[in-house]
Amino acid sequence: MRNYIKEIALGFFPVLILFLQFIVGLNMIPLVFFMALVVGLLYVVRSRGNLATIGGERKGKPRAAAPLSFDEIGGQERAKQELVEALDFLVQEERISKFGIRPLKGILLAGPPGTGKTLLAKAAATYTDSVYVAASGSEFVEMYVGVGASRIRDLFKEARQKAAKADKGSAVIFIDEIDVIGGKRDGGQHKEYDQTLNQLLTEMDGIHTTDKPRILLIGATNRKETLDSALLRPGRFDRHITVDLPDKKGRDHILRIHARNKPLHDEVNLGKIAEESFGFSGAQLESVMNESAIYAMREESEAISQRHLSMAIDKVMMGEKTDRESTKEERERVALHELGHAIAAELVRPGSVSQVALSPRGQALGYVRHNPQQDHYLYTQEFLEGQIMIALGGAAAEELFYGGRSTGSRGDFDQAMSIVRSMVESGLTELGIIDGSMMTPDRWATITRSILDEQMDRIKQMLAEHKKVFLHSLDVLVAEETLGGDRFRSLLQNNEAASDEQDQMSMA
Ligand code: ATP
Secondary structure, three states, rough: OOHHHHHHHHHHHHHHHHHHHHHHHOOHHHHHHHHHHHHHHHHHHHHHHOOOOEEEEEOOOOOOOOOOHHHHHHOHHHHHHHHHHHHHHHHHHHHHHHHOOOOOOOOEEEOOOOOOOHHHHHHHHHHOOOEEEEEEHHHHHOOOOOOHHHHHHHHHHHHHHHHHHHHOOEEEEEEEEEHHHHOOOOOOOOOHHHHHHHHHHHHHHHOOOOOOOEEEEEEEEHOOOHOOOHHHHHOOOEEEEEEEOHHHHHHHHHHHHHHOOOOEEEOOOOHHHHHHHOOOOHHHHHHHHHHHHHHHHHHHOOOOHHHHHHHHHHHHOOEEEOOOOHHHHHHHHHHHHHHHHHHHHHHHHHEEEEEEEEOOEEEEEOOOEOOOOOOOOOOHHHHHHHHHHHHHHHHHHHHHOOOOHHHHHHHHHHHHHHHHHHHHHHOOOOOOOHHHHHOOOHHHHHHHHHHHHHHHHHHHHHOOOOOHHHHHHHHHHHHHHHHHHHHHHHHHHHHHHHHHHHHHHHOO
């Protein structure tokens, strides 16, 4: 019926205008201009509010997703368990209304990027047999006051309509990067943000137990601490689930999930890859599996081998190899620098080097990949001092062999300084327990210099005792470019033994 009215109006008004202009003789031109202006303005406002297009993609339009179950999410056992417990409130509808429990309206998933928050939201929709609509916080950001708020209204409306159309009793709305619209309202920011957040709060307050379809809002953020307290109070996003980087078991699980559709060589040990990919997120692990498949395909191999996976870890960690040409002297310097890190690592934490490489990747001219035997979440002063020594090992080696350093140690110093910072802030230095933010730059400089100088002296002395090992390993590294952890360790042992023999012979 509404369409009919629209079509009749579209036909009737032009005829009326023509009639008045030519038959009756009225001047209709100003009116036509005025109407064209109004229609144009309406069009702009509507397209900004709803269907703005960016690079051909519809912006602000909720996205649907294919069903996904919790089994397809690796690791995150605690997050999955907490989420399922929360979702059971939604599933056991009769029981919760019998006990007069208010509905669960919002669940906040907080954690680093790529850890599976979107996957969890999709799995939540599948588990509760709900329709799933997703949007990202940045899609609600506009210069024009009120546009973001109207998009929020549309999002909820769309979720309800979709649920009705699909004949489902509930809908899950997922808002990624919720911090973009849900940041603290301190009066300093744009009024548009406040209106968008207010609209979100209003929509959440409008969710009732008896409503059909029931709506569950899942928000995701990497910066929970920036969210406005109004959003986090009971009755809104009152379930907070931490979605952290996976531990070794989790990484192994994620790798297995992404290996399902890929041919793996029998020799592949995914457990070892999980060990070597400490600190990787689920998204990075997915990328490791994908890149390894690309390497295997490029080499026309039948299946993915351990070497392909190892190359893929390097690529994901450091970026693609670059074709930077370097001189022989430069290569030797880089090799000695990397050997400095690697030998320091083996001295401080035996068995921890997983690869030493001389090939330039990203910004680095060479690199050492470490392989922590265990995931650590708590660090002692001794452990952190060891980390500083490993970070300074490259510069120490350059000093030993060239009498000075190069710009290649810049990143290492940044790393060492950030360890010092966390030592100071955790009360692990001679300063005792201290608030880092109250310290003057001078005091920071003094403590940093004292710790770094002390560790630099220690590592220089340790490396000086193994100077011969450097020279023996240098040629092998320059010739082979990449040394795996086991090969590097056997080289070290052989060289140590050879040096000892030489020493004994020269003494005799
Ligand atoms: P962001 O905060 O950047 O939005 P996110 O936490 O929402 O990231 P997802 O979008 O869920 O991360 O994950 C991105 C991709 O990484 C997924 O499509 C999947 O391939 C992979 N992935 C991440 N975590 C896992 C996991 N736990 N199990 C399996 N795959 C995962």
